[in-house]
Amino acid sequence: VSLTTAQIREKYLQFFEGKGHLRLPSYSTVAPDPTTLFTVAGMQPFKDQFMGAPAVFDGVANKRVTTAQKCLRIGDIENVGRTLRHCSLLEMLGNFSFGDYFKQESLTWAWEFLTSPEWLGLDRARLYVTIYEEDEEAFRIWTEVNGLPADHILRFGADENFWPADAPKEGPNGPCGPCSEIFYDRGPKYGNDTWAEYAETRESARFLEIWNNVFPQFDRQDPLPDGTPVLKDLPFKNIDTGMGLERIATVVQDVYDFYSNDVFAPIVAKVAELSGQAYEGPQSVSHRVVAEHIRSVSMVIADGSVPSNTGRGYVVRKILRRACRHAYLLGLREPSLFKLVPIVAERMGDAYPELRENLAKIEATVQSEEERFLKTLEGGIQRLGGLLSGMERGAVLSGQDAFVLYDTYGFPVDLTKEIAEEYGITVDEAGYAESLENAQEIARAGSKYGKSELFGGNQEALEGLARTEFVGYDELSVEADVV
Numbered sequence: 001v002s003l004t005t006a007q008i009r010e011k012y013l014q015f016f017e018g019k020g021h022l023r024l025p026s027y028s029t030v031a032p033d034p035t036t037l038f039t040v041a042g043m044q045p046f047k048d049q050f051m052g053a054p055a056v057f058d059g060v061a062n063k064r065v066t067t068a069q070k071c072l073r074i075g076d077i078e079n080v081g082r083t084l085r086h087c088s089l090l091e092m093l094g095n096f097s098f099g100d101y102f103k104q105e106s107l108t109w110a111w112e113f114l115t116s117p118e119w120l121g122l123d124r125a126r127l128y129v130t131i132y133e134e135d136e137e138a139f140r141i142w143t144e145v146n147g148l149p150a151d152h153i154l155r156f157g158a159d160e161n162f163w164p165a166d167a168p169k170e171g172p173n174g175p176c177g178p179c180s181e182i183f184y185d186r187g188p189k190y191g192n193d194t195w196a197e198y199a200e201t202r203e204s205a206r207f208l209e210i211w212n213n214v215f216p217q218f219d220r221q222d223p224l225p226d227g228t229p230v231l232k233d234l235p236f237k238n239i240d241t242g243m244g245l246e247r248i249a250t251v252v253q254d255v256y257d258f259y260s261n262d263v264f265a266p267i268v269a270k271v272a273e274l275s276g277q278a279y280e281g282p283q284s285v286s287h288r289v290v291a292e293h294i295r296s297v298s299m300v301i302a303d304g305s306v307p308s309n310t311g312r313g314y315v316v317r318k319i320l321r322r323a324c325r326h327a328y329l330l331g332l333r334e335p336s337l338f339k340l341v342p343i344v345a346e347r348m349g350d351a352y353p354e355l356r357e358n359l360a361k362i363e364a365t366v367q368s369e370e371e372r373f374l375k376t377l378e379g380g381i382q383r384l385g386g387l388l389s390g391m392e393r394g395a396v397l398s399g400q401d402a403f404v405l406y407d408t409y410g411f412p413v414d415l416t417k418e419i420a421e422e423y424g425i426t427v428d429e430a431g432y433a434e435s436l437e438n439a440q441e442i443a444r445a446g447s448k449y450g451k452s453e454l455f456g457g458n459q460e461a462l463e464g465l466a467r468t469e470f471v472g473y474d475e476l477s478v479e480a481d482v483v
């Protein structure tokens, strides 16, 4: 391993300290303001400073700050296992300017950190960027100052290169601005697509987004009565950047995905050991989901969130149950996830001592939730056994039955299929998908995720969903195990 995750984190913070930034510890995963349940970005604890509040931290005044912030993105929970670039918990490396330096410094320092042999020393030829369509200044800095070839640059509208993306349209209110994102070309091993094609596809296993440089210069306010958006200039221009530590570690270590880097590999290995199932083939999606989710859950429990049916607790429960289902698919029939917690604490505990301080509490919380959920699953097995034993070989279990098993007992359809097979019975998968789709539509009414998951909207949606014991509609599909 060239640089460990811990070394990359440390280098980043040191680099920006060298540029006059004050290093602050990560804030909690519990969101600092009520617009989201969990902290979703490194900038979130600094919204007041972007709006003009004094940049004074524990008595130290500094308009430049750098952090490694732990973030939890609810909208990405179901991406885990589906894409290879999303974690539910991520560490965001950030440098922030509150009315101090602006675009030129931000983009040249990012370039220096990534490419200088003294820092990460990445190959310049593999770096690509996107800019906001109207941002000539960013284009000039990338090409003339950093020397990036023009054909390494794509221009996008607000959907990609404004943060938050919906700010110009439906909101949320608050600091916002155009951004420039940096991508790394992981090479032909990951696909034959080209950067020019990315303009159309906006999805690539090969070109990995690693770092977002945001230029918050507007305060988005309520639109005029006729709907015209209101973007007022902030008292000064700010910088907000976020680089995903898990992603950059994967690039620097030149490993296939997160799960082979120095943080995740030992957790994945333990999942394989506990289950006796090798980390290979289609089932490996389960190793990954279990490893990723136990890390998230450990961190949010360390920060005081515990499984429940509302708010943050509901999200903790959802992540944990998703991990339980995958553990079950790997053949684990006894609580086992809690045995992974010490490895998470060992891998992450230097940077996040709260994991070690709360180790016993995290283990106990995970174990008791596992016990509860395994009972629910057993209930499903009995119900399914009852249904199947009343049917003839060659018959088809209805999609609605499969859906009820999923919805009420948290029973993955793959497992239903597997058990039905033993009775010579197949499952109406199209019917199942239809029932699932209907239920999702109901859940979606009144809840709006999408890009506005980041600020606003989702709290209400989550509390609405949490009124029932909702196990989650996240589909479990091995075919989807591609980026």
Ligand code: ATP
Binding pocket: 073, 076, 085, 086, 087, 088, 089, 090, 092, 209, 210, 211, 212, 242, 243, 244, 245, 246, 247
């Ligand atoms: P993507 O388009 O891949 O979903 P994003 O545009 O939503 O990423 P940003 O909101 O710009 O991400 O966050 C800044 C950086 O944080 C990203 O460039 C990426 O490196 C990292 N990041 C974002 N979401 C995740 C995630 N779910 N897992 C790991 N890293 C992430």
Ligand code: MG
Binding pocket: none
């Ligand atoms: Mg995203």
Ligand code: MG
Binding pocket: 209
């Ligand atoms: Mg993106």
Ligand code: MG
Binding pocket: 181, 209, 212
């Ligand atoms: Mg982005």
